[in-house]
Amino acid sequence: MTRPRPVAEAENRLVRFNGERDAILSLVTRRVTDSHLAAAERSPDASIEYVLNDVAYSEIQRHERDSSPSGRRGAGRWRDLAGRLGRMNEVEKRGELERLVAHYARDIVGNFNPRVYRFANDVMPPALSILFTPMSSLRHGLGALDSMSRRIRVEGELDAVRTACDRGTLIVTPTHSSNMDSVVIGLGLKLALLPPVTYGAGKNLFSNPFISYFMHNLGAYRVDRRLRFGLYKDVLKEYSTVLLEQGYHSLFFPGGTRCRSNVIESHLKLGLLGTGVAAYRNSVVAGAGHRRIYVVPATINYRLVLEAETLIEDYLAETGKSRYIIEDDEFSRLGRIVEFVRKILVHEGAVTIRFGRPLDPFGNGVDDAGESVDRHGRRIDPATYLADAAGKLDADHQREAVYTRELGDALSDGFRRETVFMSTHLVSRAVFDAVVERTRQSDIYRLLRLPESAVVVGRDDVCRRVEELRRRIAAAPEWGRVEERVAVMSAPELLDDALRALTTYHTHPVLEPAGERIQIGAMKLCYYYRNRTAHIPDEADAADRSAARW
Amino acid sequence: MVTGDRAALGVVGAGSFGTALAALVGRAGHQVVLWSTTPEVVEEVNREHTNRGRLGDVVLPDAVRATSDPAELAERARLVVMAVSSVEARDRARALGAVVDGRHMLVHAIGALAGPDVARLSQVLHEETPARRLGALAGPALPADLVGGRFAAMVCASPFDEVTREARRLLNLPPAIRLYTSRDLPGVELAASLSGAYTIAFGMADALGMGPGPRAVLVSRVVAEGQRLVAAIGGEARTFTGLAGLGNLLVRTSPGPDDRASGYQFGRALAQSEASGGPPPGGDGEREPEAVRAARVGVRLARRLGQRAPVLDAVARVIDGHARPTQAAAALSDTVAMAE
Numbered sequence: 001m002t003r004p005r006p007v008a009e010a011e012n013r014l015v016r017f018n019g020e021r022d023a024i025l026s027l028v029t030r031r032v033t034d035s036h037l038a039a040a041e042r043s044p045d046a047s048i049e050y051v052l053n054d055v056a057y058s059e060i061q062r063h064e065r066d067s068s069p070s071g072r073r074g075a076g077r078w079r080d081l082a083g084r085l086g087r088m089n090e091v092e093k094r095g096e097l098e099r100l101v102a103h104y105a106r107d108i109v110g111n112f113n114p115r116v117y118r119f120a121n122d123v124m125p126p127a128l129s130i131l132f133t134p135m136s137s138l139r140h141g142l143g144a145l146d147s148m149s150r151r152i153r154v155e156g157e158l159d160a161v162r163t164a165c166d167r168g169t170l171i172v173t174p175t176h177s178s179n180m181d182s183v184v185i186g187l188g189l190k191l192a193l194l195p196p197v198t199y200g201a202g203k204n205l206f207s208n209p210f211i212s213y214f215m216h217n218l219g220a221y222r223v224d225r226r227l228r229f230g231l232y233k234d235v236l237k238e239y240s241t242v243l244l245e246q247g248y249h250s251l252f253f254p255g256g257t258r259c260r261s262n263v264i265e266s267h268l269k270l271g272l273l274g275t276g277v278a279a280y281r282n283s284v285v286a287g288a289g290h291r292r293i294y295v296v297p298a299t300i301n302y303r304l305v306l307e308a309e310t311l312i313e314d315y316l317a318e319t320g321k322s323r324y325i326i327e328d329d330e331f332s333r334l335g336r337i338v339e340f341v342r343k344i345l346v347h348e349g350a351v352t353i354r355f356g357r358p359l360d361p362f363g364n365g366v367d368d369a370g371e372s373v374d375r376h377g378r379r380i381d382p383a384t385y386l387a388d389a390a391g392k393l394d395a396d397h398q399r400e401a402v403y404t405r406e407l408g409d410a411l412s413d414g415f416r417r418e419t420v421f422m423s424t425h426l427v428s429r430a431v432f433d434a435v436v437e438r439t440r441q442s443d444i445y446r447l448l449r450l451p452e453s454a455v456v457v458g459r460d461d462v463c464r465r466v467e468e469l470r471r472r473i474a475a476a477p478e479w480g481r482v483e484e485r486v487a488v489m490s491a492p493e494l495l496d497d498a499l500r501a502l503t504t505y506h507t508h509p510v511l512e513p514a515g516e517r518i519q520i521g522a523m524k525l526c527y528y529y530r531n532r533t534a535h536i537p538d539e540a541d542a543a544d545r546s547a548a549r550w
Numbered sequence: 551m552v553t554g555d556r557a558a559l560g561v562v563g564a565g566s567f568g569t570a571l572a573a574l575v576g577r578a579g580h581q582v583v584l585w586s587t588t589p590e591v592v593e594e595v596n597r598e599h600t601n602r603g604r605l606g607d608v609v610l611p612d613a614v615r616a617t618s619d620p621a622e623l624a625e626r627a628r629l630v631v632m633a634v635s636s637v638e639a640r641d642r643a644r645a646l647g648a649v650v651d652g653r654h655m656l657v658h659a660i661g662a663l664a665g666p667d668v669a670r671l672s673q674v675l676h677e678e679t680p681a682r683r684l685g686a687l688a689g690p691a692l693p694a695d696l697v698g699g700r701f702a703a704m705v706c707a708s709p710f711d712e713v714t715r716e717a718r719r720l721l722n723l724p725p726a727i728r729l730y731t732s733r734d735l736p737g738v739e740l741a742a743s744l745s746g747a748y749t750i751a752f753g754m755a756d757a758l759g760m761g762p763g764p765r766a767v768l769v770s771r772v773v774a775e776g777q778r779l780v781a782a783i784g785g786e787a788r789t790f791t792g793l794a795g796l797g798n799l800l801v802r803t804s805p806g807p808d809d810r811a812s813g814y815q816f817g818r819a820l821a822q823s824e825a826s827g828g829p830p831p832g833g834d835g836e837r838e839p840e841a842v843r844a845a846r847v848g849v850r851l852a853r854r855l856g857q858r859a860p861v862l863d864a865v866a867r868v869i870d871g872h873a874r875p876t877q878a879a880a881a882l883s884d885t886v887a888m889a890e
Contacts, residue, residue: 362652362682374680376647384652385682389557389628389716391653399683402709406682 012195013247014219017112020246025109028238029102035234036097048093049085051231055100056082058229104235107224110198113217117196152184154191155484156355156418160368161296164358165194167370168292169244171276172197174353175265175299175415176253179307184300185251188353198243199251200236200272219248233271240272244279244293254411260315262305262531264419264480266412273411274404276361281386281400285393289383292370294358295407297414301352301483303422304505305528312528316444352483356418362403363410416535419480421473423489424510426482427498428529430465431457431511431518433538448523455520462518463491472536479536502529558583559720560627562642564591564616566604567659568633570693571721573605576613578723584616585623587642592616608697624649629657629716631687632675636662636840640674647679655713657685657706661742661798662840668847670739685713686735688742689793690801691727703728705793707738730793737785741776741795745802746813747845748772750865752803753817754875757825764883768861771882772799775861779848782855813841820868821875830871842869 039046056078063075081096088096164170174185182199189196198219223236243250252272255265273295280293305311357365360372360382367373372380385403388394434457436442439450447455470487473479481487486494499518502510502525509521510529520526558581561568572582586592595601595616599609617623623630623646630650634642639660650656656679658671669677672684685708695702706717706729714731722729732738755768776790789795803814816839819831832838849866852859864878873881 364680374647375677376644378648378680380652380680382652387653389655389712389719391628396712398711403682405709 012117013249014112014117014196014198015114017110017198017219017248021109021111024239024242024246025102025105028105028235028242029098031242032101032105032231032234032238033094033098036231037094048090048097049088052085052093052096052100053082054229055231056085058227062226100231101235104227104232105239108200108221108236108239110219110221111216112219116213116217151350152187152191153352154188154355155352155420156298157357158192158355160357160366160370161192161194161294161355163368163370164292164294164296164366165249168294169247169279170194170197170249170358171244171273171293171295172249172251173254173273173295173297173411174251175259176255176257177259177262177300177311178302178305179258181253181258181300182251184351185298185353188298188300192353192355195249197249197251200240237272237275237278240275241278241282244275245282245291247291254408258307258311260311261534262308262311262528263534264299264412264415264532266415266535268408268411270401270404270408273407274400276407277400277403278395280361280382281393281395284383284386285395289381292382293361294366294370295361295411296358297356297411297418299354299356299415299418299420301354301420301422301532303350303424304501308525308528309506309522312524315528316524352420352422354418354420356414359407359410359414361407363407413478416480417478419532421480421482421533423483423486423494423498424501424529425532426466426469426486427462427495427502427511428526429469429533429536430462431520432526432530433465434461435520444523444527447527450523452519455523456514456517457520459492459495459513459516459518463495466494467491468539469533469536472539476536556581557628558626560585560623560630562620562623562630562632562646563634564588564595564601564604565633565635566693567691567696568631569595569601569604569610570608570696571631571633571659572614573608573610574696574723574726575720576611580613580720581626582614583623583626584614585620586616586618589618592618605693605697620645621649624651624654628653629655629713629720632656632658632660632671634660636660636664636671636843637837639664639671640678643675643678647681650679650681652680652682654679654681655683655685655708655710655716656681657687657708657713657717659687661688661746661794662844663743663847668843670736670743672735672739683710683713684708684735685710685717686739686742686794687717687721688738688798689730690797692801696727699726701725701728703730703793703797705730705732705738707732707735707794709733709735732789732792734786734789736783737780737789738792738794740780740783740785741790741792742798743840743844744776744779744790744848744862745795745798746839746841747848747862747865748776748799749802749813750817750820750841750845750869751861752799753814753819754821754865754868755817755879756803756814757818757821758875758879760879768882772861775859778857779852779855779859782857783851813839813844816841817865817875824874824876832869845869 036046036048036051040048059078060075060082063071063078066074161170172185172189174181186196196218198221200223201215201220203222203224221239224232240250254268254270254273256269259265276293276295283289283291360366362382362385364372364374364380364382367377367379372382374380383393386393388396435447435450435455439447439454441447441450470482473482486497489497499511499513503512506522506525510525512519512521559572559575561572561582561584564584564586568584572584576582584595591601591603595610595614599612600607601610630646632639632642639658646656656675658675660671663669664671664674672686675681675684685706687704687706689704691702691704704727706714706721708714718729718731721727751768751772755765760768773791773796776795777787780790780795781787802812816831823830832842845862845865848862849859852862860882864873864882867873868875868878
């Protein structure tokens, strides 16, 4: 449980955002412009004309896909730029570059309105809490906030995260499996008494006026996924870098888009994550190495996932595409929020958010004081990773890209270690394993074609397997942990807890009890919930741990 | 810490390779600090400029200084080459971890896997030290070639370009040694380890008198298998055909000194023991060659990755006593031919 710990107003650094907004925009514009000018000096392949031409070409292509009058006008403007490029002198090209950088930076930048924040902070949660509360207890009215903490449990290395939060800037990096993740992590931060964070959201999310109003005024910044050229990505990354340098806690979903298969993400998108190293390097170069950046792995663990059916269908059809910015987040559809609240969050222990111990931008752990430590607990000065062969601090993008890959590996390990297994995951795994063992088929596409009679398993067998799985998980903390609520249940109780969830929510029951046997009603969903444990090897494979290291 | 061009090369381990490398680099005018845990060796290197136990009468240049204090190595060197056996690698890395920091670049020259959990050596360095800029040196550079000034080549692999740049600054000393570079660190480490394992197969084949035709088939099948395995761990297949894989394999299966610790000689001894009816090698508490451990982990790795590895399978069956060398050779020649 979280312990009472007041969060001082000063800890919400976003309240000062509007005062710094212009300075941030100006800094982003100057840095991106200067870096392109410097690159152009070093190599003719990076000339300003090439950069501007790339922007104009991409923008013309984008506008040509829009057949509306505004699309045609837009394409015309960019054609005009492309036509003028050859006649521009260097001063004019430089001016055009600066203008474009400033334009894209203004398009991205967020806003923070303290009044909207207070409204969202003080009024919204109780309102949501009413939605979470079953009708029978509605009489408790707005006092029902407390009930939310029974449905969304927050746990983990909270003291270490709070220390990191006081000492430096957080990059909160949760797993991503549901459309409701950004709402849930927002509530989770509040329940954990952590300050709000800023994050990049797909521009399309701003199309709903109600949601857009809140997002726009609570520090979210806009990411236009249609703009795929290098200059825009540079502006976006520099904006994120500057936010971190200035102390604004941020949120990235490093797994990209929602994980379709429900496995713990391991192939992470590193684009924005790399801005953590860049921000720290800038601080060190500026003589402020004490201003640390902390990356906080967090797992969002749902007992039931609202959109599990469509996600697993997508996965099996291999249509999932990876992106690292929230784009298709359905919380922009209010109806989905209400559906989520009424169908998922009514269950006690519906969601557990677990925060792991923070990492530094190089993937090292940190001690209780927020100092980087190696695996033997020896303190490290993280600034030493940024010195070149001559011992000078420098910006080596190739070096920083490798550090970020290693940070991604450390995050993947963190995701697995901080995974919380719900009864639905354990029982689905047990049932799935029983079927695989009996049919000697592990290929999901073959399993989907099995006759009904082949997908029936005995209760006792499932209970035995669940018990064994719990024992193995307890012995291997690197795989995760069993939710506290179900950890103390007997295996039959745990099975019943899972069955209550899996038989009632989805369109088709995932599992159906039939006397002393359990019938798989929806193999795809059984596979989906089982996948949360996919990183736990079979008993035989687990014995061969050496090969797993490779 | 000394930095820039004045920084010395650090070498961990005063074995034959480490001392030969130190001698070569010292002769080129770079300072070298050699860390040995044997006080007599430190004394001999610093007083007499020799390491007779390892390199005979070869005279080491004044630029090579030995120390028993790893802190001195960490203070004077920025690039450190670890050249110890895989058996002691973890302990030495742990001691090194107490004195190095994020500025150091650690490169190992150990063509094998470490410890009971058969980790890649860069993983061991990652676990035991705070250094992150890691790499590996591998290739057919024999100590005798290095001190004799004969043509040698190695590859330095690291995901960090600055590590390979620094390694080239200190170690690329043509014509004595040319240092190639690669970003494929896992591929180079696995290729170096597997090439050792495959030498057992060549030792057996040669002792059985297989002849040049079957030997050539074995070479090509080993190359195909090694490439598959390197690719399966995410490395580049061609890494196996480079210095770390094929280069290592050829040098270790060529006529040379009778090194009983080599996989090639172990393979020969296996086949000879079958012919003579004598006991297989490895008895009498003799230390198991690195190649044997590499073969066993190679087989496990192949199974886990779902890769066919008939040559490694055959080697592992023989070393574990499940088949005789002649049976393994027959089984290999019976292997179903598939698309190459």
